[in-house]
Amino acid sequence: MNTLLTFSIPLLFSSLVWSGYLEYNQDVLIPEDWKHVGRVDPTEKLELTFALKQQNVDLLEETLRRVSDPDSAQYGKQLTLEEVSSLVRPSELTQKVVRCWLQSHGITDCLTVHTRDFLQCTMTAEVAETLLPGSKFQRYTRDSQSVVRSSAPYSVHDDVHQHLDFVGGLHRLPPKGQQELSKASSNRRQKPGVHLGVTPAILRARYNLSTTDVGTAQNNSQAVAQFLEQYYSPADLAEFMSMFGRSFQHHSQVDRVVGTQGTGKAGMEASLDVEYIMSTGANISTWVFTNPGRHESQEPFLQWMVLLSNMSDLPWVHTISYGDDEDSLSTAYMMRINTEFMKAGVRGISLLFASGDSGAGCKHLGKGQNSFRPSFPASSPFVTTVGGTSFKNPYKVTYEVTDYISGGGFSNVFKMPDYQTSAVDAYLKTVAATLPPQSYYNTSGRAYPDMAALSDNYWVVINRVPVPWVSGTSASTPVVGGMLSLINDQRLLKGLPALGFLNPRLYKLKGQALFDVTEGCHLSCLDEKVQGKGFCAAPSWDPVTGWGTPNYPELLATLLAE
Ligand SMILES: *[C@@H]1O[C@H](CO)[C@@H](O)[C@H](O)[C@H]1NC(C)=O
Ligand SMILES: *[C@@H]1O[C@H](CO)[C@@H](O)[C@H](O)[C@H]1NC(C)=O
Ligand SMILES: *[C@@H]1O[C@H](CO)[C@@H](O)[C@H](O)[C@H]1NC(C)=O
Ligand SMILES: *[C@@H]1O[C@H](CO)[C@@H](O)[C@H](O)[C@H]1NC(C)=O
Ligand SMILES: CC(=O)N[C@H]1CO[C@H](CO)[C@@H](O)[C@@H]1O
Numbered sequence: 001m002n003t004l005l006t007f008s009i010p011l012l013f014s015s016l017v018w019s020g021y022l023e024y025n026q027d028v029l030i031p032e033d034w035k036h037v038g039r040v041d042p043t044e045k046l047e048l049t050f051a052l053k054q055q056n057v058d059l060l061e062e063t064l065r066r067v068s069d070p071d072s073a074q075y076g077k078q079l080t081l082e083e084v085s086s087l088v089r090p091s092e093l094t095q096k097v098v099r100c101w102l103q104s105h106g107i108t109d110c111l112t113v114h115t116r117d118f119l120q121c122t123m124t125a126e127v128a129e130t131l132l133p134g135s136k137f138q139r140y141t142r143d144s145q146s147v148v149r150s151s152a153p154y155s156v157h158d159d160v161h162q163h164l165d166f167v168g169g170l171h172r173l174p175p176k177g178q179q180e181l182s183k184a185s186s187n188r189r190q191k192p193g194v195h196l197g198v199t200p201a202i203l204r205a206r207y208n209l210s211t212t213d214v215g216t217a218q219n220n221s222q223a224v225a226q227f228l229e230q231y232y233s234p235a236d237l238a239e240f241m242s243m244f245g246r247s248f249q250h251h252s253q254v255d256r257v258v259g260t261q262g263t264g265k266a267g268m269e270a271s272l273d274v275e276y277i278m279s280t281g282a283n284i285s286t287w288v289f290t291n292p293g294r295h296e297s298q299e300p301f302l303q304w305m306v307l308l309s310n311m312s313d314l315p316w317v318h319t320i321s322y323g324d325d326e327d328s329l330s331t332a333y334m335m336r337i338n339t340e341f342m343k344a345g346v347r348g349i350s351l352l353f354a355s356g357d358s359g360a361g362c363k364h365l366g367k368g369q370n371s372f373r374p375s376f377p378a379s380s381p382f383v384t385t386v387g388g389t390s391f392k393n394p395y396k397v398t399y400e401v402t403d404y405i406s407g408g409g410f411s412n413v414f415k416m417p418d419y420q421t422s423a424v425d426a427y428l429k430t431v432a433a434t435l436p437p438q439s440y441y442n443t444s445g446r447a448y449p450d451m452a453a454l455s456d457n458y459w460v461v462i463n464r465v466p467v468p469w470v471s472g473t474s475a476s477t478p479v480v481g482g483m484l485s486l487i488n489d490q491r492l493l494k495g496l497p498a499l500g501f502l503n504p505r506l507y508k509l510k511g512q513a514l515f516d517v518t519e520g521c522h523l524s525c526l527d528e529k530v531q532g533k534g535f536c537a538a539p540s541w542d543p544v545t546g547w548g549t550p551n552y553p554e555l556l557a558t559l560l561a562e
């Protein structure tokens with residue numbers, strides 16, 4: 001192919017003595033619920049993802065700030081995928097060095113993306129272990145899932161070290177869904193004779209959506225991304241809509257499924273996302289991104305990020321119920337994924353992540369010492385994170401209070417972004433006397449969530465049967481997503497750009513057009529010092545419910561300006 005390759009390889013890659021870790025602080029422990037099956041056969045094919053070092057990441061961040069800040073002259077001047085690509089594409093040198101390195105190991109079966117910053121290559125386990133000294137590929141199973149991961153940290157040759165951010169497909173395992181939690185809450189709350197719960201009609205009443213608040217623009221669309229070993233069922237969606245969708249115009253079908261529906265079965269969480277984004281974001285074309293990986297070595301979340309860099313035509317709003325403990329992930333990985341979020345944001349795409357269902361979380365540091373445990377991507381400064389609420393009276397459409405499961409807190413990895421400093425400072429001052437001990441969290445970090453919606457006692461149709469008492473921020477996130485899609489719809493009809501990365505604008509509203517949630521605390525460590533209590537809601541922004549929940553007509557009015 002390229003003459004440079006044949007000559008430079010022996011010089012560049014003759015020795016494997018010098019190699020270094022890309023992800024020095026990546027957790028490689030396999031959680032106990034995964035069963036070790038054994039070493040992977042050396043001839044077995046793996047698919048690994050190489051994240052190539054990008055250019056102009058600072059400029060990308062600055063561009064995102066400008067296009068998302070309503071006070072900037074650049075507001076709404078979003079970039080195409082082509083433009084993002086010219087900005088961040090890795091240098092020729094980086095591309096060449098990485099390709100040479102792969103080819104020197106006989107790896108030629110690679111796919112790239114439009115932005116050239118990811119390479120996905122197929123190789124045998126034996127080749128992968130030589131390429132990445134230290135790696136040891138093993139097979140693990142959990143329920144019906146089977147994955148191939150490395151039981152030991154990998155390194156890369158010194159010559160490529162500076163050209164890569166990380167290699168995907170060795171460590172991170174698919175997180176467990178929230179079904180456990182839904183069942184737990186059903187036991188706890190079952191009261192004979194009471195059946196009222198959250199339905200599309202209840203949500204539309206609470207958030208003031210009228211029958212005419214449905215999508216009408218031709219080319220608007222929204223998406224849910226799911227990475228569970230379960231899939232949404234088209235028949236359940238249709239049944240759900242015939243049962244609960246009588247009072248508003250809606251679609252009863254997903255327009256596009258990207259990826260494969262997986263080998264698992266129809267799942268509660270997968271159905272929840274789709275059924276509810278299509279209830280608030282009614283009559284809007286909906287896509288589902290589902291387990292795009294085909295190989296057991298792939299990381300479904302990473303695969304989805306790679307896909308975004310390869311598709312020029314994408315829905316404007318994506319809601320994602322996926323998260324992992326920040327402390328289980330390497331900084332290198334989180335930093336790069338964060339850059340991927342910026343790439344989506346500058347294109348005008350809104351990414352909404354569930355804040356998690358463990359409140360402030362809890363990490364045991366040993367000797368009775370604990371700290372809160374932030375979750376990623378909820379803690380990324382470049383996504384909009386959605387927390388959860390309950391009705392004050394669970395059987396009536398009343399005002400909302402904290403759902404104690406609502407994820408929230410402060411990142412230990414990402415610095416607090418400028419758009420939120422005054423809101424967070426105000427909170428910390430207001431509640432100073434009642435804050436948990438300082439040793440549990442880090443107030444220099446990105447604070448989340450940004451907003452919230454109901455997350456408690458939902459009705460879902462699963463296997464053709466309506467099931468009550470389903471709870472979690474995986475419910476509130478698509479509910480907010482659907483409403484942002486409706487606002488995009490009106491913006492597109494007016495010839496305005498999509499909302500894109502919402503936070504800079506959201507924080508400038510200072511709670512206007514949102515129902516402030518001021519009651520209740522979320523959960524945290526069960527120890528003597530905090531006794532299960534994390535942060536508490538307060539007037540204005542708080543790290544439990546953010547700025548509060550949407551009052552749709554007012555939010556529409558304010559976000560429809562310019
Ligand atoms: C990206 O899309 C192009 C075609 O548009 C395709 O050839 C390539 O294989 C895709 N990359 C990946 C990683 O799937
Ligand atoms: C929206 O809902 C609230 C509470 O249910 C109500 O007080 C208000 O009048 C409604 N309408 C608007 C336009 O805010
Ligand atoms: C539903 O959306 C389509 C465009 O996708 C539009 O033509 C139609 O009028 C909408 N329905 C209502 C009730 O607004
Ligand atoms: C606190 O967060 C900052 C980033 O905002 C980080 O640099 C620092 O290491 C964090 N401290 C701890 C103890 O994790
Ligand atoms: C994101 C989206 O839905 N884009 C659609 C816009 O319309 C064209 C032409 O009908 C479709 O091909 C796109 O998928």
